[in-house]
Amino acid sequence: xxxxxxxxxxxxxxxxxxxxxxxxxxxxxxxxxxxxxxxxxxxxxxxxxxxxxxxxxxxxxxxxxxxxxxxxxxxxxxxxxxxxxxxxxxxxxxxxxxxxxxxxxxxxxxxxxxxxxxxxxxxxxxxxxxxxxxxxxxxxxxxxxxxxxxxxxxxxxxxxxxxxxxxxxxxxxxxxxxxxxxxxxxxxxxxxxxxxxxxxxxxxxxxxxxxxxxxxxxxxxxxxxxxxxxxxxxxxxxxxxxxxxxxxxxxxxxxxxxxxxxxxxxxxxxxxxxxxxxxxxxxxxxxxxxxxxxxxxxxxxxxxxxxx
Numbered sequence: 001x002x003x004x005x006x007x008x009x010x011x012x013x014x015x016x017x018x019x020x021x022x023x024x025x026x027x028x029x030x031x032x033x034x035x036x037x038x039x040x041x042x043x044x045x046x047x048x049x050x051x052x053x054x055x056x057x058x059x060x061x062x063x064x065x066x067x068x069x070x071x072x073x074x075x076x077x078x079x080x081x082x083x084x085x086x087x088x089x090x091x092x093x094x095x096x097x098x099x100x101x102x103x104x105x106x107x108x109x110x111x112x113x114x115x116x117x118x119x120x121x122x123x124x125x126x127x128x129x130x131x132x133x134x135x136x137x138x139x140x141x142x143x144x145x146x147x148x149x150x151x152x153x154x155x156x157x158x159x160x161x162x163x164x165x166x167x168x169x170x171x172x173x174x175x176x177x178x179x180x181x182x183x184x185x186x187x188x189x190x191x192x193x194x195x196x197x198x199x200x201x202x203x204x205x206x207x208x209x210x211x212x213x214x215x216x217x218x219x220x221x222x223x224x225x226x227x228x229x230x231x232x233x234x235x236x237x238x239x240x241x242x243x244x245x246x247x248x249x250x251x252x253x254x255x256x257x258x259x260x261x262x263x264x265x266x267x268x269x270x271x272x273x274x275x276x277x278x279x280x281x282x283x284x285x286x287x288x289x290x291x292x293x294x295x296x297x298x299x300x301x302x303x304x305x306x307x308x
Contacts, residue, residue, distance in 0.1 A: 041065030172235035268303030
């Protein structure tokens with residue numbers, strides 16, 4: 001990605017209680033960026049959580065929840081803390097700018113704005129944000145398989161749990177373990193085992209399907225498939241697709257006592273989270289059902305209505 005690519009086509013959230021100020025910023029940015037707007041602080045926080053803007057342009061002085069309170073709330077939430085905030089305000093004193101920066105702002109622009117200056121500084125913030133996002137993505141990716149790593153799963157589980165709790169929607173989890181993988185490594189060698197993990201991870205990605213589903217390497221030969229906004233019935237449908245994708249790989253496993261080809265066992269759990277409730281129980285439940293699948297002879301899944 002070039003510097004120009006990084007600086008353009010961002011999603012910008014403009015927050016100001018005066019529509020004329022929003023229109024001025026929209027006019028300055030619309031040719032290069034997608035522009036959303038909010039007229040108050042609480043609506044701004046809602047949009048930041050639901051629309052995931054790349055940058056927020058925030059007025060400092062607003063009735064009710066002012067810009068400083070909005071910035072502090074954004075910084076306090078794991079869902080929004082990485083979104084850079086640029087204050088655009090009529091306040092001009094060094095003390096006001098210092099207060100904004102101490103609240104977590106990345107930049108401070110005074111009104112009346114100069115359109116060219118705003119565009120340039122927005123481009124700079126988008127470039128920095130996308131470079132940081134790229135580095136963060138590397139830190140959250142399993143280097144062998146290219147899917148998310150355990151850290152990414154843990155972070156995403158908390159985020160989706162809270163989001164679904166607010167909306168009253170279910171979260172489902174599939175824990176999948178390659179059957180007799182140690183025997184596979186012993187029989188075919190570790191390079192073949194690594195190649196196997198790469199192919200299995202790709203198959204799981206295809207089986208999960210939706211863009212907001214997460215496939216993560218949970219540890220060793222175990223994978224976690226996080227399915228936000230999907231109930232137990234839907235999660236079992238995903239488990240069947242995962243089995244089909246693995247069967248299509250048709251990887252030989254001559255050392256397996258379960259089948260002559262590579263197979264997986266899976267445990268499925270689903271829950272509608274409640275505000276303030278930790279997601280640990282979902283993982284514990286999926287893990288328990290994974291062991292049920294193994295006790296049932298492997299190469300199957302177990303969920304709320306055991307079958308496989």
